[in-house]
Amino acid sequence: MVTPEGLGESAQVSQSGGVKLLEPLNLGVLQAPTRIIFGPHETNLGSGRSISADHVAYYQRRAVGGAGIIITEEASVHESDWPYERAPLAVQCAQGWAEVVAACSCEGSLVLAALGHAGGQGTSHWSQRELWAPSRVPEVNSREVPKWMEPEDIAQVIDGFVLAARLAIEAGCDGVEINAGQYSLVRQFLSGLTNQRTDEWGEDRRLFLTQILTAVRGAIGAKKLLALRLACDELAPWAGITPEQAPDLAAELAVQPEQGPLDLLTVVRGSIYSVSATRPGGHTPTGFNLELSRAVRAQVRSATNDRVAVAAQGSIVDVDQAEWALTDGIADAVEMTRAQISDADLVAKLSAGQPSRIRPCTLSNQRSQVRDNRNPRVSALGDPFSGYETKDAPYATAAAHPVELTVVGGGPGGLEAARVAAIRGHQVRLFEASETFGGMVRVAAKGPGWERLALLVDWLEAECRLEGVELINNHRVTPAELAGHVILAVGGRQGLRGYEEQPGSEVRTAVEALDHPESLPEGAVLIWDPIGGPIGVALAELLAARGVEVHIATPDNIIGNELARSGDLAPANARLLQAGVHMHPRMLLRAVSAQGATLEDRFSAQKQELPVAVLVDAGHRLPNDALEQDLVDISLVQACSVGDCVAPRSIYEAILEGRRAAIALG
Ligand SMILES: Cc1cc2nc3c(=O)[nH]c(=O)nc-3n(C[C@H](O)[C@H](O)[C@H](O)COP(=O)(O)O)c2cc1C
Ligand code: SF4
Structure with missing residues (x-):
């Protein structure tokens, strides 16, 4: 398995010299300014079933940060598909797509609209009608048995892809991406797992997709981009698409559309039994799809005379590994989706020669897993303003009246408070009682699969130092030492025991x-x-x-x-x-x-x-509020508590409250 460790010198983007990730990528007659893609994903930012102002701000932020290609949240191409409450519906997206294009194109990013249909993997809850699928295979998670699609249903969905593609192009999008990935009707037709038909759509399981590709290419013309997201390993070798079959399948599909081949093919994995394998957490090695991508790319490039670009995807969160994927012939571009949810300025920092300043994605999936019963919006553990671009103002602005600030506690909340306060021009010192900074996060990072959590507090500590915060460890502060502005981030303590x-x-x-x-x-x-x-x-x-x-x-x-x-x-x-x-x-x-x-x-x-x-x-656990109580009677201290010492919760709330407390200083 590929890991970022042990990569050759040429893959180290921190070295001087050219960075392939930052080279333009020619796609058809268009050019992406860099080879880093912000991939399609559910955000829950929609307004009804439309692309909202929140979406526009979310994508614009990544375009400003330098993303080469932005692929918008998948829009359902037909009203039979309503997989989650705020799932965009293509016929309601034209205006939103136009606004995304207006906001992102001026930054240089190409904008593709992701189009799809969840088929049997959807839900009938929102649509209040039956699910459509190639065969009557019960959905693994919801247990719903879908309706076997009649030939006229199939024709309607193909027409839906064409209409949606036309709308996207008329809205100014640079192209469309057809989803035949883990969560899609198209893959359900491609796969023996879910397509058990005996008619023409089952005899040739590729027919549905090839008809869509040909019809969509016809609708958008040769000058716009046609991209395909393809499940190349369904992790179900008894009937599904296997890594051995995928290179041939991908190469055949790449040249299929009669009026012009694909422009971009993205290699993904996962299927009905392995939905979580598409974006696993830290228990799965980073870049887990890279060898699969290498095999697919070799075949696709050879079949198309290097015309079709192949993008790698899947827990690519470190720029060194991403660079290596390009220089080693694994891919022509990389999707770094969670990496750019975590740091919208990833590309800009890389371009500025400061890759170490990129806020790491911990692969925790704590805030970027949006499909749960709370219906949460997308965000990031380390950047709580991610996904809230229209609600939270940029904080890197100078304070009108800089103050002296003491932060007590060097966990994530305290470090974030200190970092943001220092960026805003306050003079900051931070006391930590123990030897190391990072608090409970350092302990949690000792759990298998959670090691990347340590990268986040390493980053916070390093950023504090760069911003001039005075970091003092091994010092337990007493109330007598405190005066003026104080932020308490002293964490939690053992809770009550009910046994x-x-x-x-x-x-x-x-x-x-x-x-x-x-x-x-x-x-x-x-x-x-x-x-x-x-x-x-x-x-x-x-x-x-x-x-x-x-x-x-x-x-x-x-x-x-x-x-x-x-x-x-x-x-x-x-x-x-x-x-x-x-x-x-x-x-x-x-x-x-x-x-x-x-x-x-x-x-x-x-x-x-x-x-x-x-x-x-x-x-x-319970809040550690002893120091706060000691300070109540000290009138010279203006104290504010954040994170677990208010109420023990997650890293996200600690960072959010630390940041807000720093902003509130003025
Ligand atoms: C918030 C979020 C929502 C996603 N929703 C979907 C989805 O609805 N369907 C899908 O096929 N993939 C979905 N994905 C997977 C992404 O398209 C991508 O494959 C995945 O994030 C892995 O890339 P990464 O490791 O660069 O983040 C989602 C990913 C994220 C982070
Ligand atoms: S919550 Fe943040 S750190 Fe965790 S996987 Fe998502 S983007 Fe990465």
Whole structure:
């Protein structure tokens, strides 16, 4: 598997000399100014089913930041498709597309409109009508059985692609991208997994797509771009598209449209059983699709006399790896989608010769996984203003009245407060009680798959130093040392324990266990995880990898219940099972003693004695508000608290509140 480590000198964009990522890319008669693409993704920024002003600002921000190509959120080409509440519908997008083009073209970015239909992977909830699919294969997640599409339904959808493409081009878009990726009706027709028809559409499973490509090329003409997003590995070798078949399939499709071949083909993976594999979290190596892309590109370039460009995609979040993908012949362009959600100025910083200043994407999927029951809008863990461009003003402006600011606490909230205050011209010093900066994030980063979290606090610390913040570690501040403007970011403390602790019992917090797993008593461990978030699961994986017998118990019906929000629920349960972790769902923890723990089934009330050497409590924490209370009576101090010391939540809220507190200084 390809990793950014160990790349040759030529791949290091920090070296002097040309950077291929920044070279223009010729596509048909058009030219993208750079080879870095902001890929299509669901944002929940829509207004009804239209492209909204929030969308326009979101894309404009990436265009200003230098993205070479911006591919807008997929628009459904036919009213039979309404996969989520704010899913754009092509016939309602013309004005929005025109506004996106007006906002982005002047920055040099090419704008493509993504077009698609979710088919059987949609939902009938919003459309209040049946799902359409090639065959009656129940949807894996929703369990809905779709309607078998009649030939006239098929004709309507092909017409829908043509109409949508015309509208996009009339709106000024530089081209369109047809989605035959993981989440698409087109892939459902291409794949033996979902196309079990015996008519012409099943005998030739490529027919649906080739008809769409030919018709759309006819509609948009040769001067506009025709791009294809193609699932090249469905991770279902018994019937799906395999990496072995994909190069031939891609090459054949690239030359198919009669009036002119494709211009761009993007290699993706995933299918009905592996939706989360398209944009996995940190448990999957970065650039996991690169070797697949290399094979596809070789065939496509050879079949088209180097006419068709191939884009690589999939957890490409480091510019060194992206550069290597181009210089090593893996791809002609790279999609860096989450990387540019996390830092809209990625390309601009690269162009300025400052790649180390790019805010890293941690591959946490914590804020850029938008399809959950809260219907959240897209954002980024490290940049909470991402996705909120119309709501939050740019903060890198000089304060009218610079002040002296003391920040107490060097976790993400404190570091962000210090960074932003310093950018705005305030004189800032930050005190941290421990040796290292980064707070709980450093501890969380010790969990397998969460290592990239450390990059975010490394970045915050480095940016603070560059902006002139005085960083003081190993210093526990007393109220007597504080005066003037103070931001408190002192984090949380151990929460209440709702179980009996009998004499001789060994109980540790999850923080202690993650930070120093070697200090746990020898023997089996029970992790009590009433939250169901990443910490309990990460700890179980860490300890199991150290050869410890691990049990994990939760009141929920499933271990790691909250991981559904980041797409990691099923993968996490698979990893725990494979690591031999013993799972105890639906449990209440009643007591812990020298002999072990007493669990009680929530539904049957049946008790179980679990002989473990130590209990690790991964439960809720409480705010560390002691310093805030000490400061109440000190009238000279204007203090404001942020992050976990207000209420323990995630890194996102800590950074958001730290930034807001810095902006509020004026
Ligand atoms: C917020 C978000 C929403 C996405 N929604 C979709 C989607 O609806 N359909 C789809 O096929 N891919 C979707 N994707 C996947 C992206 O198109 C892209 O393949 C993925 O982000 C991997 O690229 P990256 O690692 O550069 O982010 C989404 C990605 C993100 C970050
Ligand atoms: S939420 Fe996580 S995965 Fe998404 S952009 Fe931010 S750091 Fe990257």
